[in-house]
Amino acid sequence: MTPSDQSDLSIAVAAAKAAFAAASAARDGPLRARAKSVSADLVTDADGRAEAAAVAVLQTHRPDDAVIGEEGSDHTGATARRWYVDGIDGTVAFASRIATWCSAVVIEDEQGPKATAVYDGTELHTASRGEGAFVNGERSSLRAAPTLQHAHVALFLRQDRLVKPGVRAVGHRLLDRTGLIRHAGPGSLELAWVAAGRLDGWIQPDTDPWDWLPGALLVTEAGGTAVTIQRETRWHVAGSTALVDELVALLT
The missing domain is CATH 3.40.190.80 (D-Maltodextrin-Binding Protein; domain 2)
Structure with missing residues (x-):
């Protein structure tokens, strides 16, 4: 199988898991955190490493696509397809060693979001346009809507x-x-x-x-x-x- 044969969803999953692994490894050591715009908007050393790990996966498998990341990655593509990466979504929790953080990757084309992966180390949330949403392979569905x-x-x-x-x-x-x-x-x-x-x-x-x-x-x-x-x-x-x-x- 060549890189171009892999589905967008499988690539999103690989990128999200790579980001999560890089962030987790960085958190095993000392973390430096600083505020970006306001005190509740933090960035750590691990954010850049997590983003870089995801971007490396995307550029290996989809070198012609644009890649945009929260921490500054901005790779121009040869197509209208754009990958968005958040290597650590929930940096305040991450820096505080609280478990509610994740890594998220999504591909967008002319019709909107096409495939996505959100991974928190325990649960993998995935979706492809027109094919449903899943948690660890089990189909997701909204609960009965209250007012x-x-x-x-x-x-x-x-x-x-x-x-x-x-x-x-x-x-x-x-x-x-x-x-x-x-x-x-x-x-x-x-x-x-x-x-x-x-x-x-x-x-x-x-x-x-x-x-x-x-x-x-x-x-x-x-x-x-x-x-x-x-x-x-x-x-x-x-x-x-x-x-x-x-x-x-x-x-x-």
Whole structure:
């Protein structure tokens, strides 16, 4: 089998696992962490190593594709296909030696996200467009959708997001009308948990593609809806179609 014979999904899985292995190895030693934009936005030495490990896999198997990573990888491709890499999604947890972090890789083409892998060392969440979403090989599905007042919704707001237009107002409306607001983990994992029926919905303002696209494909392939809505600030919303409609209604 030549590199070009491998499926995009198998390559995404290999890249995500390579990133996770590199991050785990780096965490066995001392870690240096620094804040990027705000104190809750950390980067460690391991982030770059994890990203480099994933990028190496992608460039071996898909050398003509573009590759973009959170920590600065930006390889121009000869096609319209783009890989997004988050070597460590959940760096604050990673640096604190809390288990809720993951590695995420997704390929996007002209039609949107095509294949994705989100790996946390125990569970591998995967999806390919039109073929469903899976956790460790078992099919994922959203749980029966409650109304917003009974829903468990993931929301992440830090200092740099709270100052964006309209975000505080939306946050207050969510707190008033949602059954339970949770921040259970990094974006890719929370979206994977929506797809697996563990959370009901997910909403965040102004999210980067490597934090949104891997999990968005998981949700849609599990039978849900994942949308980007532009208001005063751009929002990303995922869950069952009915719950997404309720969440989007709060963005006015």
